[in-house]
Structures are given as structure tokens and as C-alpha cells.
Amino acid sequence: MRKQYWWILIIYILMQLSGLAGLPLLYAIGITNKVASVEGFVIWSLLSFAAALIPILILSNRIKEYPFPTSEKSAPLVAIGWIFFGVFLSFFVQAAASAIEVNLLKVDPNSENTTQLVEVAKSFPVFFLVFTIIGPILEEIVFRQVIFGSLYTRFNFLISVLISSFIFGIVHGELEHLLIYTSMGATFAFLYVKTKRLIVPIATHVAMNTFAAVVMLFSDKLEELQKNLQHIFLC
Secondary structure (H helix, E strand, O other), X not given: OOHHHHXXXXXXXXXXXXXXXXXXXXXXXXXXOOOOOHHHHHHHHHHHHHHHHHXXXXXXXXXXXXXXXXXXXXXXXXXXXXXXXXXXXXXXXXHHHHHHHHHOOOOOOOOHHHHHHHHHHHHOHHHHHHHHHHHHHHHHHHHHHHHHHHHHOOOOHXXXXXXHHHHHHHHOOOHHHHHXXXXXXXXXXXXXXXXXXXXHHHHHXXXXXXXXXXXHHOXXXXXXXXXXXXXXXXX
């Protein structure tokens, strides 16, 4: 694995763990009135995600020729077409995975993770930036460009996508919905390989999370629509 990849992984892991020190710090300097506060969680999430995004984007850009050289990348207009197709494909895959979970595995179709994030964002709208834009960008760089990309240089697509997508699912912390998260990871990896452009799965991921957030945010007014779209998750 390239050294830039290792740095990306290290920065991402540090970002995920930074709250252990960051939340007490916010309390110590008087920004929050208690260590475990929603306000502190929002503030630190914004700070840590933004701080991680900048160096990760720089490192990602330095290795943009890897694992796919520019000569193999889809033309810009073709890539845009794949983004639109990717959104519809993602909806279909997520719906199919949700149907399997509900009907065969008897899993509750609602995502506690998605619900909690949206509830926080209702009180602090700026938090939407974390899980609709910054989060998906970081995840696609880490899980598709770095993890999947590294595996794909050594193994075939099936092995690479199974391993990277399984890790993607585990990291989301909802093991009961592992099938959905893994299938979405596989879908994003497929889009990455077909176009050789990371922007395609990034844009698709952003669109999916934004749509899911909007549906949950306006659930009171769109109750009937929400019932029909319970399989939509923030990835």
C-alpha cells in the first residue's frame, strides 16, 4: 500500500477517535456545559471532519492516477451520466437489500443511526454538512480509493469489493443492517471501477445521503412517502 494511503487511513482513524479527547476539551474550555452534550458532539464533529477533509483531499489528489490512470477514466459527460444512473441503481440495490433483511432476516427496517443523526441535525442544521457532504467524501476516499483500490491491484473485483464493502458495513456500527451497508459499498465500488473516476461514487453517495436526510427531516409532512422509503439509509 502506498504511503499516502497509510496517511489517509491514519488521519481518518484519528478523526473518528478524536472525540475522546475533543469533547472533554470543549467542556474544559467552557464551550459546552457538560462533556457528553449534543452541542459538543456537533461542534467537534464539524471541527474534526473539516480538519481531516483538507489533508485527505490533498493526499488523495496526489495519487489520483492510482489505481486507475487518467487515460482510462470516463469522459466528463459520461461520468455525469453514470452519476445519475448510480443514484437510481443505489435506490434499487438498497431496496432489494432492505427487502431481504425485512422478509427473510426479520430485521426492523428503520435505521437507528440515520434517525439519531437527523434528530441532531434538526436542532443544529449545520450538522447536515457532516453526513451529507463531508462524510461521504471522506468515506469514498477511504473505502473506495484506498481500501478497495489497494485490494483491486492484488485481487479480482469480487474479492476486493467483498472485503472493502464488508469493512464499510462494519464501520457504520449497525450490524443488523450489515447487508444494506455492504451492498451499498459494493454499488459504489462498481461505479468507481466502471468510470475510473472517484467523483462518481462520491456524488452518488452525497445524493443518497442528502435524499435520505431530506425525507427524514420532513417526515411529518411526508409520512406516507416515508413509509414507502424506509429502506433508505445514510451510508
